[in-house]
Structure formats: C-alpha cells, structure tokens
Amino acid sequence: xxxxxxxxxxxxxxxxxxxxxxxxxxxxxxxxxxxxxxxxxxxxxxxxxxxxxxxxxxxxxxxxxxxxxxxxxxxxxxxxxxxxxxxxxxxxxxxxxxxxxxxxxxxxxxxxxxxxxxxxxxxxxxxxxxxxxxxxxxxxxxxxxxxxxxxxxxxxxxxxxxxxxxxxxxxxxxxxxxxxxxxxxxxxxxxxxxxxxxxxxxxxxxxxxxxxxxxxxxxxxxxxxxxxxxxxxxxxxxxxxxxxxxxxxxxxxxxxxxxxxxxxxxxxxxxxxxxxxxxxxxxxxxxxxxxxxxxxxxxxxxxxxxxxxxxxxxxxxxxxxxxxxxxxxxxxxxxxxxxxxxxxxxxxxxxxxxxxxxxxxxxxxxxxxxxxxxxxxxxxxxxxxxxxxxxxxxxxxxxxxxxxxxxxxxxxxxxxxxxxxxxxxxxxxxxxxxxxxxxxxxxxxxxxxxxxxxxxxxxxxxxxxxxxxxxxxxxxxxxxxxxxxxxxxxxxxxxxxxxxxxxxxxxxxxxxxxxxxxxxxxxxxxxxxxxxxxxxxxxxxxxxxxxxxxxxxxxxxxxxxxxxxxxxxxxxxxxxxxxxxxxxxxxxxxxxxxxxxxxxxxxxxxxxxxxxxxxxxxxxxxxxxxxxxxxxxxxxxxxxxxxxxxxxxxxxxxxxxxxxxxxxxxxxxxxxxxxxxxxxxxxxxxxxxxxxxxxxxxxxxxxxxxxxxxxxxxxxxxxxxxxxxxxxxxxxxxxxxxxxxxxxxxxxxxxxxxxxxxxxxxxxxxxxxxxxx
Ligand SMILES: [Zn+2]
Numbered sequence: 001x002x003x004x005x006x007x008x009x010x011x012x013x014x015x016x017x018x019x020x021x022x023x024x025x026x027x028x029x030x031x032x033x034x035x036x037x038x039x040x041x042x043x044x045x046x047x048x049x050x051x052x053x054x055x056x057x058x059x060x061x062x063x064x065x066x067x068x069x070x071x072x073x074x075x076x077x078x079x080x081x082x083x084x085x086x087x088x089x090x091x092x093x094x095x096x097x098x099x100x101x102x103x104x105x106x107x108x109x110x111x112x113x114x115x116x117x118x119x120x121x122x123x124x125x126x127x128x129x130x131x132x133x134x135x136x137x138x139x140x141x142x143x144x145x146x147x148x149x150x151x152x153x154x155x156x157x158x159x160x161x162x163x164x165x166x167x168x169x170x171x172x173x174x175x176x177x178x179x180x181x182x183x184x185x186x187x188x189x190x191x192x193x194x195x196x197x198x199x200x201x202x203x204x205x206x207x208x209x210x211x212x213x214x215x216x217x218x219x220x221x222x223x224x225x226x227x228x229x230x231x232x233x234x235x236x237x238x239x240x241x242x243x244x245x246x247x248x249x250x251x252x253x254x255x256x257x258x259x260x261x262x263x264x265x266x267x268x269x270x271x272x273x274x275x276x277x278x279x280x281x282x283x284x285x286x287x288x289x290x291x292x293x294x295x296x297x298x299x300x301x302x303x304x305x306x307x308x309x310x311x312x313x314x315x316x317x318x319x320x321x322x323x324x325x326x327x328x329x330x331x332x333x334x335x336x337x338x339x340x341x342x343x344x345x346x347x348x349x350x351x352x353x354x355x356x357x358x359x360x361x362x363x364x365x366x367x368x369x370x371x372x373x374x375x376x377x378x379x380x381x382x383x384x385x386x387x388x389x390x391x392x393x394x395x396x397x398x399x400x401x402x403x404x405x406x407x408x409x410x411x412x413x414x415x416x417x418x419x420x421x422x423x424x425x426x427x428x429x430x431x432x433x434x435x436x437x438x439x440x441x442x443x444x445x446x447x448x449x450x451x452x453x454x455x456x457x458x459x460x461x462x463x464x465x466x467x468x469x470x471x472x473x474x475x476x477x478x479x480x481x482x483x484x485x486x487x488x489x490x491x492x493x494x495x496x497x498x499x500x501x502x503x504x505x506x507x508x509x510x511x512x513x514x515x516x517x518x519x520x521x522x523x524x525x526x527x528x529x530x531x532x533x534x535x536x537x538x539x540x541x542x543x544x545x546x547x548x549x550x551x552x553x554x555x556x557x558x559x560x561x562x563x564x565x566x567x568x569x570x571x572x573x574x575x576x577x578x579x580x581x582x583x584x585x586x587x588x589x590x591x592x593x594x595x596x597x598x599x600x601x602x603x604x605x606x607x608x609x610x611x612x613x614x615x616x617x618x619x620x621x622x623x624x625x626x627x628x629x630x631x632x633x634x635x636x637x638x639x640x641x642x643x644x645x646x647x648x649x650x651x652x653x654x655x656x657x658x659x660x661x662x663x664x665x666x667x668x669x670x671x672x673x674x675x676x677x678x679x680x681x682x683x684x685x686x687x688x689x690x691x692x693x694x695x696x697x698x699x700x701x702x703x704x705x706x707x708x709x710x711x712x713x714x715x716x717x718x719x720x721x722x723x724x725x726x727x728x729x730x731x732x733x734x735x736x737x738x739x740x741x742x743x744x745x746x747x748x749x750x751x752x753x754x755x756x757x758x759x760x761x762x763x764x765x766x767x768x769x770x771x772x773x
Contacts, residue, residue: 378445
C-alpha cells in the first residue's frame with residue numbers, strides 16, 4: 001500500500017524529510033481520566049441500526065473552529081481548504097455513529113501566537129481562554145504543538161479527554177517542531193474526536209509499546225481499548241519507526257517477531273485502524289470498527305451530552321475571569337482567583353448609570369441605591385427567551401450558606417426583626433416571593449447591563465441589637481444569579497435545588513457572582529480608621545468551640561501592611577465575654593487601651609481560640625486599619641503607588657461540615673495611598689475645633705472655611721467610627737471662614753478621642769476632638 005491512496009481523500013502531505021521522527025498523537029490519559037470515562041461509558045455494544053433506534057436519529061454536535069497563526073501574515077495560518085476537507089471527512093466517517101458536526105459560528109482567527117504546549121494546561125489557558133465558546137467543541141488549528149516534556153518527536157494533535165465545561169478543546173498542528181508542514185488535519189481530527197468521546201488507542205489508555213489485552217480476546221472488554229472487535233495491539237514503536245523511515249506505513253497483519261502476549265501468542269492487530277497511536281499519513285489508517293462507533297455513541301450519552309449551542313449567559317467572578325468555568329488564576333491553575341469582587345456586579349448610590357462600584361448608602365428618606373449586573377452571552381447562538389436574573393444582599397459573614405442567609409426570614413434577622421439578608425428582586429409584601437428580572441435574548445458576545453433600584457439597610461439596625469456593639473460600618477455581600485437555563489447548561493450547575501453551598505457554586509459556574517463591600521463609608525476622611533464589621537455564626541446544630549482567624553491574603557505587594565500601619569480587631573460585648581470566659585487564648589494578637597479591642601501583632605495570621613458558640617449564635621467582629629504603627633507614629637515613608645491589601649476573616653471548628661461553609665465572605669480590603677486621604681481632605685477644606693480638648697461643660701465651636709457658598713452637614717464620630725451626632729444647620733454659609741457653636745447635646749458624654757467631619761457639596765473637612773469630662 002502506498003501513500004495518498006485513501007478512500008476519504010486525505011490531502012497530499014508536503015513532508016519531504018524521510019529522517020523525520022514519528023509524528024504521534026499527544027493525547028494522554030491520567031488515572032483520573034480513565035476512571036471518569038469508565039464510570040460514564042455504558043459499554044453496551046450495538047450495531048448501527050440499534051444505535052439509530054436507541055438515539056432517535058443523528059446526534060448534532062456544534063463546533064467552533066479557531067485558527068491560530070504564528071504571525072499577522074495569513075500565509076502562516078492553517079489553510080481553510082484543508083479545514084473544509086477535514087470537516088467533510090469527519091462527517092463522512094461519523095455518519096456511522098450516527099453523528100454530524102456543524103460550525104455554529106464563523107471561524108475565529110487568532111494572530112501572532114506561537115502554538116500550544118502538549119498537555120500543559122497553562123499554555124492552553126493562555127491561548128484559548130479568551131476564545132473558548134462554552135457548550136461546543138472548540139477545535140484549534142494551531143501552528144505547532146510543542147512536546148511536553150521536550151522531545152524531537154512531535155505531537156500533531158491531542159484532545160483533553162474529560163469534560164472541561166466551557167473549555168472543550170481539540171488541537172491540530174500545521175507544522176512539526178522542526179518546521180515540516182504536515183497538512184493532514186482530516187486524519188488527526190477524526191482520531192482526536194474519537195478520544196474526545198472516550199475511545200482509547202487500539203493498544204489501550206497507557207503508553208504505547210505494551211498492552212494488557214490478550215490475542216485470544218478473552219479479556220477484550222476490560223483490557224487494551226476495552227473494545228472486542230479491535231484485536232490486541234502492542235503498538236510497538238520501534239517497529240513503526242523502522243517502517244515510516246522507509247516511507248511505508250503499513251501495520252502488518254502479524255507482528256512477528258514482535259511477540260508475544262502473556263500466553264506467548266503472536267499479535268495480530270488491525271492494519272488500518274484510525275486509533276493506532278501514530279498518525280500514519282502514508283498508510284490507510286482510515287477505519288473505525290463498529291465497536292469503536294458504539295463507544296463514541298456511548299461517550300456522547302455518557303458524558304458529552306451537554307454539548308449544545310443554545311447560548312451561555314455568563315458573569316465574571318473577577319477581572320481575570322473570561323466567562324468560562326472553572327475560573328483559574330491567570331498565573332496558577334492550582335489557585336482560584338478572588339471571588340468577592342465581580343466586575344459584573346456593582347452598586348450605584350445616586351446615578352443609576354454609574355460604571356464604578358460605590359459602597360451602598362442608607363437613605364433615611366427611603367431613596368434608592370441601584371444594583372447593576374453585566375451579562376454576556378459566551379455561547380455560540382442567541383440565548384432564548386425566559387432567562388431570569390435574581391439579586392440578593394446579606395450581612396457579610398465568615399461563611400454564608402445558600403440560600404438561608406440570602407433571604408429575609410424569621411431565622412435570618414436581628415431580634416428586633418431587621419433583616420440580615422434579603423432578596424432584592426422580591427415582592428416587598430412577601431419577601432420570600434421572588435420576582436426575578438427578565439434577561440432579553442442576547443446574540444453571541446452581546447452584553448447587557450441590568451439596573452435594579454433597591455433600598456440599603458440602615459446600619460444602625462446592626463448596632464446594639466443582638467448584643468452587637470462594635471459600632472462599625474457593616475459589611476454586605478451582594479449575589480446575582482441567572483436561572484432558566486436547561487439543566488445541563490454550563491450556566492446551570494449551581495442551584496438551591498441541589499443544596500450546593502454558594503462558595504462552590506460561585507467557583508464552578510458562571511451564572512452566579514458575588515461582591516463584598518461596606519454598607520456605608522461612615523468616615524471617608526479617616527478611611528483607615530473606619531472599622532468594618534461582619535458576623536460570625538455557628539451554623540452547626542450543636543455548640544461548637546470556634547477559632548476566629550484573620551489571615552493576610554494580600555498578593556503582589558512588596559511591603560506588608562504593618563510597615564505602614566496597625567490592624568485592630570473589635571469584638572462585640574458578648575463575643576468578648578465568651579472568649580474571656582473560655583480562657584482568652586490567642587496568637588498574633590495583643591491587648592490595647594481600647595475597650596474589647598486587640599491589636600494584630602502577626603499579620604500573616606492572628607487567631608482567637610476556643611470561643612463557645614451556641615447553635616445558631618451570631619456574634620459581630622470588626623477590623624479597623626490605622627495608618628500608624630504600633631508605637632502610634634505615622635509612617636514616615638509611604639508607597640510610591642497605591643498599595644492594596646486583603647485580609648480574610650474566617651472561623652474554624654473541629655466539626656468537618658464547616659469546611660464547605662468557609663468558602664463564604666469575610667474579606668477586608670484596605671489601600672495605602674502615596675498621600676494619606678485625611679491630609680488631602682484637610683487641605684481641601686480647613687476645619688478646627690475649639691477648644692481642644694473640650695473640658696467639662698465649656699462651650700465648644702468648630703471653625704471652618706468655605707470655598708463656595710453652600711449648606712453644610714456636621715457629623716461627630718467616636719474612634720470606632722460610630723456616629724455620635726449629626727448637625728444640619730438650616731443656613732447656607734458664604735465663602736470664607738465661619739464659627740459654628742456646638743450644643744451640649746451634640747457632644748459626646750464620655751471622655752475620649754472623637755472625630756468631627758463637615759460635609760459640603762465641594763468636599764469634606766475634619767478635625768479631631770478630645771473630650772475630658
Ligand atoms: Zn491518539
């Protein structure tokens with residue numbers, strides 16, 4: 001048999017170098033891959049008519065073709081004619097399954113890419129993640145596939161063998177790594193597509209050169225390729241290389257002297273099977289057996305039946321998430337990226353069209369904030385009618401559980417009946433009755449932003465109620481989820497119907513996103529002094545001893561936060577008492593002069609040990625960041641650029657069920673600017689308090705300078721950010737310097753350090769007030 005003599009019209013190869021090593025298939029099966037495939041393939045062999053009857057007809061498979069070219073020159077790209085031919089050959093052969101492949105969108109050209117590294121997720125991720133279409137087979141026609149580990153043998157194609165929902169790929173190379181052009185994508189595509197549906201090489205799932213299948217066929221259904229009409233094949237590489245260098249590519253009917261199996265019998269493999277481990281363009285490796293067709297059919301129904309081009313509505317968990325799941329980090333596939341700062345979910349205080357997140361503000365007048373959600377169709381076809389958007393908020397915790405913490409129920413409110421969570425898109429008269437928002441049909445890659453007015457909770461609900469007494473700015477967590485997808489859609493993995501925790505859902509599906517934020521920024525003048533609080537809750541149905549941890553999860557920052565400032569934990573009264581009563585053990589923390597306040601001495605991890613929590617008990621804890629070191633000194637050197645820090649507040653106990661819940665919120669973020677915020681604001685609007693300190697009941701006043709005529713508001717806070725009083729003079733103040741007398745009832749009753757802030761339409765000003773009673 002000579003080259004080019006094939007019934008399905010392989011395009012002649014341009015291969016000219018007979019010294020070239022074998023061009024092989026780079027598909028590799030891990031133990032986990034094999035376990036997955038075997039668990040999902042029924043292994044019931046049927047002939048063609050039986051398959052037709054069982055499936056009800058031809059299986060339609062959507063594909064998206066990507067053509068990755070090493071330069072901007074179209075000559076460097078895989079030629080369209082070769083791709084056309086490959087699709088035609090694929091459909092001619094797979095009609096026997098019966099299966100039909102169609103391109104669900106235009107071919108996607110990617111220029112200036114070096115190729116892809118075989119079986120290297122990171123390389124694949126870099127090339128493919130911006131381009132993958134969810135729910136379809138993404139076929140990448142690349143320039144080269146680099147062997148991994150490096151070798152002179154060239155993989156010309158490979159297919160990740162188990163589902164990567166949203167990232168189902170096949171790779172086909174145009175050139176070897178020694179630059180020989182080897183255009184036979186039809187052979188490679190037909191072969192790799194069979195891997196994609198669970199068909200092994202004829203020798204089996206292991207490396208070539210040996211097989212555990214016996215020549216007599218007695219173990220044919222559990223050994224080798226686990227298919228009985230493909231006889232045992234040792235896939236002897238030495239034999240193959242000898243023959244291809246002779247430009248013959250004929251697998252002999254009898255492999256003598258390459259004997260023998262465990263019984264001493266000579267192998268007698270098929271000489272034309274397309275699942276031989278090497279691509280053999282000069283031979284007639286062009287046929288599947290009926291057993292292989294049946295296994296493709298079984299593979300589709302076993303683990304690939306989610307393939308569909310019915311659109312895919314996606315939101316991103318973080319800025320690096322490209323809309324597919326799981327959303328690996330850009331640098332490390334073993335890590336997840338942050339999931340509490342979705343760029344596709346944000347709040348606007350006043351302007352319903354704002355494009356940057358603003359921490360929500362409680363409006364005593366009953367006015368609205370606006371929650372905004374950006375949704376993109378990452379699929380191959382328009383999305384149908386009937387998709388819905390649901391929105392929620394909850395008081396941030398060290399572990400929100402779905403769905404309990406996101407609804408206003410008698411179990412999820414303060415003792416005074418104030419909600420600790422709420423469905424935003426709900427009927428106000430019946431908080432448990434969801435009124436989701438409609439998502440209109442979107443074309444592929446089309447994006448929509450949906451805006452929903454909502455009323456932020458009153459921060460004072462969470463101060464004093466239930467023994468909460470840290471007086472801090474409460475942290476909220478938003479959640480948006482899309483429903484209405486078909487059950488197997490990439491957008492439908494999560495769901496309360498499956499009782500899966502939110503943390504898992506957020507990571508494993510692109511139809512659910514969250515964002516953590518402070519409810520209100522009580523004191524923007526002294527941002528670093530504003531504590532923000534979250535709830536710790538024992539969600540177990542028994543008393544637990546709980547450890548509370550603050551862990552530095554800051555990335556990519558040259559200097560730790562403690563080079564510039566201090567971190568304090570503030571415990572509510574009951575939490576403090578419970579901790580003290582159980583021994584008051586801690587690590588990385590030290591007592592301070594302030595009530596129920598500890599300073600962090602080990603910012604990598606600070607821990608409070610063995611705090612008893614009754615079942616369902618909720619306690620409040622706050623974190624305060626201060627731009628002053630432990631000795632009270634302001635840092636002399638500030639970073640040249642703004643530095644962002646993240647700290648994770650979480651809890652643990654000895655109960656194993658807790659682990660899943662720890663994937664919830666509790667993230668505290670703080671930034672250090674080259675110039676302190678208070679310095680910027682103070683120079684913008686000069687304010688001074690007289691006298692200072694205020695002693696006894698002496699009259700006090702605030703001196704301030706207006707840049708323009710305007711009304712003002714004066715707020716006084718304690719050192720924890722808790723508001724003491726709010727003064728709103730009826731008069732408008734002209735440009736210039738003024739004195740405002742403070743009434744005794746506006747002043748703090750207790751001695752201590754307080755902050756005064758004046759707010760005008762032009763900006764803020766502030767000063768410290770020391771009170772000595
Ligand atoms: Zn292969």
